[in-house]
Amino acid sequence: MKKILYTALAASLFAFSSCDDILDTSKKSSMEKTEVFSNEALVNDVVMGLHQSFGETNSYRGRYIAYFGVNSDCEIWNNTGKKGAFTDKEGALVTYNATTDNQYMNTDNNVWAKLYEAIERANSAITGMDEYSDMSSTNMRQFYGELLTLRAFIYFDLIKAFGDVPARFEPNTTETIDLPKTDRMVIMRRLLDDLLTAQDYVGWPNENSFTKSTERVSQTFTKGLRARIALFAAGYSQHPDGIRYNTEDATERQELYTIAKNECLDIISKGYNTLGTFEANFKALCAEGTTAGAESIFEIPFSASRGRVIYTWGVKHEKKDQWTKLAKGGINGPIPTLFYDYDVEDIRRDITCVPFKWTSDNDGDIAWKAPNKCWGGWSFGKVRFEWMNRVVDSSNDDGMNWQVMRMADIYLMAAEAINELEGPKGSSDAGKYLKAILDRSYPAEKASAILTKAKASQDAFFNVIVDERKFEFAGEAIRKVDLIRWNLLGSKMNEAKEKMTRLYNREGEYADLPLKIYYNEGLDGTDATSYKMYGLNHGDTDEIGQTLGYSKSKEWIVPKESADQAAALLLIDQLYDNNPDTKQFWPIWKVFIDGSNGVLTNDYDY
Template sequence: MKRFKYILGFIAASFLVSCEDYLDTPAQSTLDQSIIFASPDLAMKAVMGIHQSFGETNSYRGRYLAWYGLNSDVEWYNSSEKTTGQAQLANYTVTPTNDQMNTANNAWAKMYEGIERANLCIHGIRKYGNPTPGSEMGQILGEALTLRALIYADLVRAWGDVPARFEPITTSTIYMAKSDRDVIYKQLIADLGEAAELVAWPNATTMTKTIEHVNKAFVKSFRARLCLVAAGYSLRPDGQIRRSNDPELSVSKMYEIAKKEVLDVIGSKTAKLEPTFADVFKKNLRDDVSAGGEGLFEIPFADGRGRMVFTFGVKHNSIDQYTAQAKGGDAGVVPYLFYDFDTKDTRRDVTCVPYEWSSVKDYDKTGTRSKQILNSSGAAKWYFGKFRYEWMKRRVTSTNDDGVNKQYMRYAEVLLMAAEILNELEGPAVAAPYLKEIRQRAFNRAEWPTKVDAYVNALQDKESMFKAIVDEHAFEFTGEMLRKEALIRWNLLKDKMDVAKVKMTELSNLSGRYSDVNGKLYSRYAADGETLEIYGLNRGEIEDKTSEYSTVTSWISTTKLTALKINSLYLTDPNTRQFWPIWQNFIDSSNGLLKNDYGY
């Protein structure tokens, strides 16, 4: 079981009272702050209140994590063609009155609740806790600074310019207008620089033995990510897509900071890639939160909170041998991606799953077991194989939650950032070793001479290396909701989504780049009676196998992968809708200080 649970002590609960929206002032503490923040034990309980905000009903748990990141060129809501609230969040047609988001207790409010809790902790620890690098109170302050930065980074990722609150709310600051995101980025980068000096490396202390608390490797890596985002492109309130005009956030300055941070993490040898790609996600699903592996930080959820498999997992149509929760499959892989993977790439079959699990009545008359079945939508609907009930050790019994942590950052991203940064600053030869390390894990050793060495060594200029890094990012991180932000900062969002639409059209017609793909699948069951054996998924598998397989399924056609489905990847220019609107509820309660930009 996970080591970290949401068991808030009386002190934290009484001091950090939840508010219905971020405009409410916090309740007065039942204990004086000088007592709470002079004690490491009580201060840590207060910081746990920040963690609590992640799991509340309409916060990260079921709103932000479930919907931010959809749609991209490789990930989409599997019902994007619909016109209702959830689809609107994904297909770039959302409005400020969206019925999934426009409530007083929604993600916007809960994120500012978490920020206010962090502000109170940071203020109190600075005043009463005597935090120093390496001390217990220093670690606690570093965690509070990092959690505040994480929430703010996600706010800016989703909404662009937002109110900048870095001090506890007073009567004069209840209402605030939006701040330029550049101001926020500079504060976060400075805060993370301080936090990196305060917190310990993974496994150096009791607290950093688990990735449910922050450590120096995560803080430095997260700081590098923010530097790249701050120096990147994004839509501004005036309608322009551009980099920051602030010289402090220039590519040269931000990339130098990011370079130092990622090389520090790599040089520390306190994190490493898991032996296989599947191991990364099996550890996550099996609640292994030990530090020192690939995971750098996870947003922790107790068993009855969180919706990672619930939302992103391989679909189970009924309660069965693997789960007491019939869910999964809300989102999945954009259909062409499976066919763009190298057939030797071990990440492909972990990432892209073409089957779901049947209703038990279709397999087992006793009503307890299901089996894999090809979904009726054919190649129009794939699932993220990184999230599987069948890989869990715990049996999920909740009707709404699965308890799986959000894997917020892993070491593979550090290596890919290192390749990107060093390619920009020093050229492809210096970047090459880091890209090779990613690909070495992706391919069996026998394939390294061609799939790793020859492939990477052929990238002789910055442009070709950058293109390869963009492609590698998709193959490595599809389903982890990192892609949309990366495409925005690279100024590639619409370009890549346009390419995805063209590729899906070719796939539906079995033409162009996909002319060697079979429109039929031949399937049978393995000896266990539940696992599908499939012929026809790989390129070039076009022979008639009717005599060898029990079932032939129409998999790809214009009636399966329709023009309506393809076009629903985006219904409004995604470059003009890079951010969600501030929900009307919060506009109305802002005393006239908040407004929407970006054409909303």
């Protein structure tokens, strides 16, 4: 089902091309609704109509995926050190400096509108199915569960980006078009209930014809999303009265951790998805295989001419080449210290953090690797044009699916929830689920040592979870939300700036790094397989590098007297402008505030 083409029928039924249609869905006669919601093929089209909202320019495609989740203590937007990032229409979105009139967001067709558009489509479809669909049909049940799950997924993304938002669980009417914000806990409780209901409807991976694809909702995703929401609800976030628990009820927090634990353990015990290897997951994603049952649980599908996943989160291609016909990639990258946070033998390091770019001859027929710089040169390498099976030839879009959830998250959420409930030595054995991630990431002795360290106490286990989730999910826009729910956003961002400053000065833990890197671009500049590099690791020295026979060398860590000094310092500064703890969420954009008849307002000093 790769690269779903949305039918004209789905668009015409639920695109609501005019404002009047949005306000009065009752215009559609009962006969029309009966015909639609009693027909499996038409209801399937209705479900796919929600995906249309994902692919529009100012929705997930070009706004949410591109800017939400950066900057964090491991991810940074525009890592080339572009001047004016604090006030730039794009940069302000990630440096905790957004204003309500942001030029990239303050339009009536932007991400806020598009997510609520999808919610309205889901509300109308759920209402129609409640009244007209035969719920004894396996397929109809699957569609119903998908609608509940996708609505919950979209609502949770709204909460992650904006905090408290209006709650809409029924089709819009003229009386309900303007609604005030609802406390996020009220909405999340409803989402948890809806996802529990949805489990009775959707199939497990490969259990029916629809769940054979990672582009469709399976019970693994429904349960995993319920666990993810429960952990966020049990944690912290910024509220109008300050940063606090989302629920002050300690008993409810325990219940939420129990939900997360039970959902994750059920997924793991059922065995419908397998963990596999770290690299295999991302190579399969780039190869655009969507067969369910491996590590990938759910992906937002994009057609070949939509989506900016590798363009935003992938390896930089400086010129056109045999994989992409235009310069692309490398917009978001690792902060320069992330590479050095990993253990040198952690297999995730060299897949996640890429110190080179691809460049090519003038004709773009062949490309080779060329090193960037420690400051403004790292790319994320989990998604790569060179791992694709087709050439990308559109301007910014690459058609790569956005991987929303994978099994590593299930294991780490299970470990975290169990530790919160029982500690690391409880009967449910939190360490068992952490061990699965450690064993595939480190040599056996190091994995065992980390697990022993974690099991020393509940706090020690939590601290290892904090680190391992960074190493596992860097470059997937998960980290910022983790830091928020742990109440670690501000402190970890401060720590990141301090570490970047020490790296710039080659002080502390970075004092043993050489000034230069030594490398071969390839034989005659064409053989990328011969690309080698020395000088990235602790203990590497310039003295040794000069003796190894590399054809080229290049300054890596910027010397203070270098012309690149200003760019390096700017990269440190632009990790954040305002205190992240005071700007955890984007503001509701002015166009929606102004159009709400005075119902909507902004908090957090916006």
